[in-house]
Amino acid sequence: xxxxxxxxxxxxxxVVDVEPGNSIMRGAKLAGVEGILAQCGGGxxxxxxHIYVDRDNTxxxxxxxxxxxxxxxxxxxxxQDNSRLSCQIPxxxxxxxxxxxxxxxxx
Amino acid sequence: xxxxPVVIVGAGxxxxxxxxxxRELGHRGTITLVGDEGVLPYQRPPLxxxxxxxxxxxxxxxxRPETYYAQHDISLVLDDPxxxxxxxxRQVVLRSGRVLDYENLVLATGSRPRPIPGAxxxxxxxxxxxxxxxxxxxxxxxxxxxxxxxxVASEAECDVTVVxxxxxxxxxxxxxxxxxxxxxxxxxxxxxxxxxATVSEVRPGxxxxxDGTVLPADLVVAGIGxxxxxxxxxxxxxxxxxxxxxxxxxxxxxxAIFAIGDCARFPHGTRQIRLESVQNAVxxxxxxxxxxxxxxxxxxxxxxxxxxxxxxxxxxxGLTDGHDNVVVTGDPTTGAFSVFCFRGDELLGVESVNKPxxxxxxxxxxxxxxxIRPEMVAVPGFDLRxxx
Numbered sequence: 001x002x003x004x005x006x007x008x009x010x011x012x013x014x015v016v017d018v019e020p021g022n023s024i025m026r027g028a029k030l031a032g033v034e035g036i037l038a039q040c041g042g043g044x045x046x047x048x049x050h051i052y053v054d055r056d057n058t059x060x061x062x063x064x065x066x067x068x069x070x071x072x073x074x075x076x077x078x079x080q081d082n083s084r085l086s087c088q089i090p091x092x093x094x095x096x097x098x099x100x101x102x103x104x105x106x107x
Numbered sequence: 108x109x110x111x112p113v114v115i116v117g118a119g120x121x122x123x124x125x126x127x128x129x130r131e132l133g134h135r136g137t138i139t140l141v142g143d144e145g146v147l148p149y150q151r152p153p154l155x156x157x158x159x160x161x162x163x164x165x166x167x168x169x170x171r172p173e174t175y176y177a178q179h180d181i182s183l184v185l186d187d188p189x190x191x192x193x194x195x196x197r198q199v200v201l202r203s204g205r206v207l208d209y210e211n212l213v214l215a216t217g218s219r220p221r222p223i224p225g226a227x228x229x230x231x232x233x234x235x236x237x238x239x240x241x242x243x244x245x246x247x248x249x250x251x252x253x254x255x256x257x258x259v260a261s262e263a264e265c266d267v268t269v270v271x272x273x274x275x276x277x278x279x280x281x282x283x284x285x286x287x288x289x290x291x292x293x294x295x296x297x298x299x300x301x302x303x304a305t306v307s308e309v310r311p312g313x314x315x316x317x318d319g320t321v322l323p324a325d326l327v328v329a330g331i332g333x334x335x336x337x338x339x340x341x342x343x344x345x346x347x348x349x350x351x352x353x354x355x356x357x358x359x360x361x362x363a364i365f366a367i368g369d370c371a372r373f374p375h376g377t378r379q380i381r382l383e384s385v386q387n388a389v390x391x392x393x394x395x396x397x398x399x400x401x402x403x404x405x406x407x408x409x410x411x412x413x414x415x416x417x418x419x420x421x422x423x424x425g426l427t428d429g430h431d432n433v434v435v436t437g438d439p440t441t442g443a444f445s446v447f448c449f450r451g452d453e454l455l456g457v458e459s460v461n462k463p464x465x466x467x468x469x470x471x472x473x474x475x476x477x478x479i480r481p482e483m484v485a486v487p488g489f490d491l492r493x494x495x
Contacts, residue, residue, distance in 0.1 A: 026167075032175045034131065039386070041150055045413060045420050045463045067420075070464040074492070 002096040006033050006051075009104050018091045024100060025049040025086035035102035042087035047071035048106040049086040054099040061089060077103030110136040111210030113399060114199050116189045116339065118142025120151065120385055121368030122215035123170050124392035130179045132400045138181045139207055141199070143188035144231060147173060152385060154235040155255035156415050160262070161239075165232060192343040194361055211363055211399050214340055214351055215392070218333035218369035218383060223247060225309030226329035229256065240265045242325030245314045247306055249276035251414045252330030254289065258416035260326075261296045268299045268322055270306060270314065279332075280412065282433055285421070285446050285458045292419055292442075333383055335370045348372060350381040355405035356398045357391060365398070367391035373406060380426075386411045409473045411466070422466035425456025425473045434484040437462060445469070447484045454479045465491055 001017040004027055008014070018027030028036045037048035044067045055061060061084070064072075068088050072079045086100065113129060115122045118140050126140045142148065149168035157163045176183050187201045192212065199207045220228035226247055227238045240260035246253040249271035260267045269276070277286040290300060305317040314322045337347045346352040346360040350372030357365045357373060368388040372381045390408040397404060412423040419442065430448035437444030443461040447454060457469035468491040472479060479494060 029170070030172055030175075032127075032171060032179070039389070040413060041152060041385070043413075043415060043420065045422060045466070047463070047467050067461075067463055071467065074464050074467045 002091050002093055002098070004091065004095070005097075005099040006035070007099060007101045008035055009102060013099075020090075020092050022091055023087050024051065024089045024091060024098075027091055028086065035106070036086055037106040038087055044068050044071060044085055044088055047075050047085065050075040050077060050103050050106060051084055051086045052080055052101040052103065053082045053084050053089075054101070055082055059098070060092065060094045064088070075103070076105045076107050110134060112137040112208055113139070113211045113213065114207045114209040115140045115213040115215055116199060117215030117217055117336075117368070117370070118144070118148045118183070118185065119215060119217050119368065119388065120148075120170075121217070121388035121392045122213065123148035124389050125213050125215060125367065125396055126176075126181045127171075127179075128393045128396035129399065130181065132396050134396070134400060136210070139184060140176075140181055141184045141187070141189050141201065141207070143186065145186040146232065147171070147183070147185070149232065150385075151230065154229055154232065155252055156259070158232075159229075159235050159239065159256065159259045168232065189339060192339060192364070194343055194364070197363060209363070211365065213395055213399075214359070214364065214366040214370060215368045215388075216336035216339060216351075216366075216370045218335045220252075220329065220333050221331050223306065223309060223327075223329040223331065225311075226327040228329050230333075238326065238328050240326065242266070243323050244268070244326045244328065245270060245322050245324040247309075247314070247327065247329040248331040249273075249290075249300065249302075250330050250332070251277070251280065251412075253328065254293065254330075255414060255416055256328050256330065257293060257298050258296075261293070261298050262417065265326075267297070268301065269293070270301045270304045270316065270322070272303070272305045274302055276300070276302075279428075280423070281421070281458055282427060282430065282446050282448055284433055284435060285460060288439055288442075288444075288460060289416065289419070289421065292417060296417065333369065335372075335381060337370060340364075340366065340370075348379075352379070355407075356403070357395045357406055358398075365395045367395050375410075375426075382410055384410065384412050409470050411470055418461075420459075420461055420463065422459045422463060423456060424459075424466055424469035425454070427456035427458065430455050432481060434481050436465070436484060436489060447479070447481070449481050452480045468492060468494075 014033045016031040040046035147169045240263040243266045244260040308315040340351040351366035394406045414421045427448035434447045445459040445465040459466040
């Protein structure tokens with residue numbers, strides 16, 4: 001299990017034990033954490049599972065591919081340097097303790 | 108504000124979302140979600156994609172774990188289907204004889220595949236398990252279901268033939284331009300197509316066509332459309348017309364009863380339509396939850412659809428049926444392009460292949476009713492971003 005903290009726009013947070021193999025998006029959905037829509041079910045096609053990731057150079061995140069990069073340019077809340085689509089980040093043991101921030105809106 | 112008991116019949120995408128949305132909107136009355144598959148509510152789209160391929164399992168399909176429903180006080184009845192509705196008493200009767208009282212009833216009964224005797228159809232997890240690609244595969248119907256299955260079968264090294272009664276593939280859902288591209292991608296993978304071909308009989312080990320052709324088959328899958336499940340509504344005396352007829356707030360002819368998702372026929376512009384899609388199920392579920400909570404907002408969402416085949420993502424924003432001209436942007440030879448479908452000067456919708464950004468922007472344009480004319484799109488270098 002990896003502990004992922006989802007911080008809501010109002011500052012409250014939900015801490016979820018996510019089973020490795022699930023994406024950060026799926027971890028939120030399974031736990032009923034609101035604020036991630038994932039309308040397409042997780043295929044980097046809709047841009048509604050946008051998150052901001054607390055990270056530094058050592059955070060082992062997968063590289064971003066073109067589709068994700070493109071969609072992050074048209075998300076409902078503005079893109080920042082640490083923007084990602086949560087469906088594109090599989091949870092691993094190495095991500096235990098990761099903190100992600102949910103945007104104001106996904107649509 | 109009402110906090111009355113709500114019964115939701117149908118535990119698919121629409122029914123499950125209605126229960127979740129009601130709680131998210133603060134509904135405190137009882138919520139009972141009645142299904143008939145004996146399993147937790149789950150996503151159906153992967154049944155002809157990642158699940159069929161074996162990339163994901165049942166645990167990956169369920170929307171929420173059982174604990175979610177308990178924590179949110181949503182009663183799940185998963186293997187005791189509703190058999191009748193007593194509108195006068197406001198009660199739903201289940202097969203076991205159990206009776207559920209309601210103040211508001213939501214019918215999310217979905218649809219079922221049109222059957223072809225001898226052929227597999229795919230709607231449930233069990234259906235998909237029986238339709239795992241093997242050997243020589245014949246797909247009857249070149250719609251999304253048939254072609255998604257064909258893509259998985261082809262990637263599993265099966266010998267795949269698609270039989271279609273119409274003159275072309277995807278005639279109900281895609282422009283000729285986009286459909287032709289999809290067919291070419293399949294052909295390059297070795298999938299064979301027979302158009303204008305009707306099936307006269309499916310026998311063990313073979314499919315017989317009307318012209319006498321016999322296609323040997325180890326697996327026959329039919330994807331020739333669905334029939335809405337309206338029987339419960341019909342027997343309860345609600346107005347039904349290829350779907351349970353509802354008004355702009357998704358109310359049936361009985362104001363205490365709503366219908367959403369595949370089974371509902373609802374007003375859209377000047378016509379009444381019925382849609383079979385995740386978007387429609389989810390958005391109508393959110394709308395019905397809001398209406399039950401006292402909202403007067405009518406249902407008015409831009410329809411959208413998607414299909415994944417091979418590495419190809421096809422996405423449709425809007426309803427493109429009835430278009431009479433198209434403008435293509437992007438480069439079809441690279442496999443990434445969008446087709447803008449117009450009727451006269453009016454943009455009806457946009458089909459995107461491996462162009463998710465176009466799709467997202469198109470949905471926004473359509474929702475905002477932005478006037479986009481064909482000549483604007485046809486200008487070289489047209490950028491949806493500036494239009495949106």
